[in-house]
Amino acid sequence: MSLDLALSGLGNEPLDEGLIRAHIAPLFSRVLARQEIYLANHSLGRPLDHMVDSVASALDAWYGTMDEAWGHSGWMGALTEYRRCISDLIGLDDPRGVVPKTSAGQGLRAVLNAFPQDRPVRVVATRGEFDSLDFILKAYGDAGRAEVTWVDPRGLDGTVPIYDGADVAAAITPGCDLVVVSQVIFSTGQVLPNLNQVVQAAHQVGAKVLLDTYHSAGVFPISVRELDMDFAVGGCYKYLRGGPGACWLAIHPRHQETMRTLDTGWFAKRDVFSYHRAEPTEPPFAVRAMGGDGWLESTPPILTYYQALPGLRFTLALGVDRIRAYSLQQLSFLRQHFKAAGIPHHAPADPAAWGGYALVPHADTNGLVQRLKAHGVNTDARGGHVRFGPDLLNTSDDLARAVEVLKAQY
Template sequence: MQLDQAQQIIDAAVSPMGDGPLNEQALSKHLHPLFSRVLARNESTNEIYLANHSLGRPLDMVSEVVQTALDGWYTQLDGVWNEWIDARNRYRSQISSLLRWDDDRAIAPKTSAAQGLRAVLNALPTTRPNVVSTRCEFDSIDFVLKAYDYKQRASLRWVEPDAQDLMQPDTIIDAIDDSTDLVVVSMVCFVTGQVVEGLDRIIAKAHACEAMVLVDAYHAFGVLPMDFRALDADFIIAGNYKYTRGGAGACFLAINPRHLSQTGGVPEHGTLFPLDTGWFAKHNPFAYSRDDDPAYASGGDAWLEATPPVLTYYQALPGLMLSNAIGIDRLRAYSLDQQQTLVEALTTHGVHPRVLQHRGAYLLIETEDGRAATQQLKAAGVNCDARPLSRSDRWAIRLCPDLLNTNDELETAAQRIAPVLRGI
C-alpha cells in the first residue's frame, strides 16, 4: 500500500465521524475496521489490552505499507531511494504537525529517545556539562545520564520527587543555577503519569541562567496537545511506539529553530553543533567534497546522521497520520472520558485507583508487588504493567485504555481486576 493510499483510507475513515467529540459508536463503525488484526486477537485470547501506554496497537495497514517499501527495493533497486526519502520527509512532517511546528526539518529522526539525548549532550559547547535532571526520568534517560556522569562527560544534579512520588516544579527550579548547562525533564513522568506542571517556569528559569532544556515528551506525544513554539524548550525527544502506534525504532529529536543555522556551513568553535553525525548531515552530501572542516547542512538537516533506517518511517506513518487526522484535542478528551469510566467501574468493584489531577493517558493502582499483580491480572485476562515508585517500596500498576477499548471492556476489566487485587 502506497503512503498516499494509506492517507486516503485514514481520511475516509475519520471524516464521517465529523468534527465533534469522539464517541464509541462512531469509533466502532469507522475506525475499528482499520484495526481488524489486533481486534481479532481480542476475540481469540479473551484478553483486555490496557497496556496501550507501553506498546500501542498498530493499524492493519502498517504491514502493507512496510511491504510496499520493501517491494520498491526489489522492483526499483537504487531507484527506490526517492520514495524512501519521501517517507522520511513525511515522517518529519507528521511529527511537526503534532508539535504544532511549522518547520518539518527541525525534526531529526532518531531510533530512540536516548539517541536524541546523547546527540544533545555531545553537541553542547562544553565537554563536561552540568546537567539538572530528576529521579522520575525513564530508565533509558536515567542510564545515559548516569553513564555520562560516571565517565565524567557530564556532572549530574538529581532532583527528588516529594513523598507522594510527585515532581514539584519548584524543586527543579531551585536546582537550576548559573552553573547549569542543560536541564532534562519529562513532560509526563513515566511511572506515575503525572503531567509536570510549571514546565514554562522551569524553562524560563533555565533560560535566565543561560541553560538549555531538553523535554522528554514520550508520554505526552500523541496524548497532550503540544505547542513546541509556545513551550520554548530547546529540545524535545519522544517516539512513536506508544500512543502514536508506530512501533519500535521510530523516535525523534526536535530542535528549537534558535539553535538552527539558516545557511549551514562550518560552525564556530565553542558553539552548539552535533557530533552524532554522518554524511546525511553534510552541507551538500551528494557533492562528495572532502573539505578539512565539517560543513553542516542548513536548518535541522544538520542534525541528521548517516544513512537512515527508512523502514521505521513506513512503520510509524499510519499511526501518525491517524493521530493528526483525528486531532490530539479530541483524543485527549476521549482518553479522559475513558479513564473516568474505568475509575467509576473500579470504584464500584471496591478498587480505588490513584487519580492524579494532572495526568497523562493512564490510571494508577498502587500495590505492594507489581510483578505478582501484573502476572495475575494477565492470567485473569487484563494486560497491563507496573513500575516501582521511586520514594516507597510500592509499585504503580498502569492501566491505559485507548480508542479500541469499548466501555463494556472497561467494565469487564474492572470485574477481573477487583478479585485479583483483593487477593494480593
C-alpha cells in the same frame, strides 16, 4: 481503502463508541482479533492494519526499482513526511528541525555531544526520568562527561510520588548547561507542573531545556514552540502506534546553526549525494547542511518511517484534542468502577493534570500483572503501581470487565 477515506466518515464530532465501532475499529482488525482486554496502550500502542501495506510499499519500491527507491516520492519522501508529521504533532512548526532518531536516548546523546568537550556538561534532571535517559546521564557522569544534579519528588499524593517544576527551577544555578525533564512522568502519569518556571530559570542562566515528550505527544495537544523548549525528544511506539525505532529529537531553530553535535554523518552534509569530502584545510562544518538537516546522521533506517506513518496520520487526522477528550472519559469511567469495586487507586483531584493511564497500587505488582494477564487483561506496572492505559479501541464493556477481573485477582 485509504486511511483518509476511512476516517472521512468521522467528521469533526466528539468520539463515541458508535463512531469508533463504525469508522475506527475496522482499521484495526488484525490486532482486535486478539482475545484479550488490552490495557497497556501506554506501553506498546496498537498498530493499524495499514502498517503492513505501508511497510510493504517501501519494500516493493526496493524490489521493483532498486536504487530509484531512494527518490523523493519514495524513501526520502517518507523521511520528509515523518519529519512533517512530528513537527505538526508537537507544534514545532519546522519539519526540518525534527531529527529522526531510533531512540529518545539517542536524541539526548546528540544534545550532550553538542556541548563543549573540554569540561563536563552541567545537567539538572529529575529522578523521574525514564530509565534510558537516567542511565545515559549516569554513564556520562561516570565518564566525567556530565555533572548531574538530581531533583527528588517533593512528596506523595496518596501512594504516588509528586514532582514539581518549581523544585527543578530552584535547582538551576549559574553554570548549568542543560535541564532534562519529562512533560509527563513515565511511572505515574503526572504532568509536570510549573514547566514554565523550569524554562524561565534555565534561560535566565543561559541553560537549555530538553523536554521528554514520550508520554505527552499524542496524549494531549502540545506545542514545544509555545513552551519555548530548546530541545524535545519522543517516540512513536506508545500512543502513536508506530512501533519501536521511530523516535525524534526536535531542535529549536535558534540552536540549529549555533550548536553542532558530534553525532553526525554524511546525511548532515549540505549536498548529501555530491560525495564532496571535506579536506583538512576545509573544516567539516563548512560542508554541513543548514538548519535541522545539519543534525542528521548517517544512512537512515527507512522502513521505520513507513512503519510509523499510518499511526501518525491517524493521530493527526483524528486530532489529539479529540483523542484526549475521549481518553479522559475512559479514565473517569475506570476510576469510578475501581471505586465502586472498592479497589484502592489513585484518584487525581484534576484528571487533566495526569496523562493517559490510571494507577492501582499493589504490594506485588508483577504478580498481579501476571494474574490479570492469565485472565485476559493485559496491563503493566511501574514503581508499585499497576498502570491501566485504555485507548479508543477499548469499549466500556471491556473496561467494566477488566475491573471485575481486577477485583477477583487483587
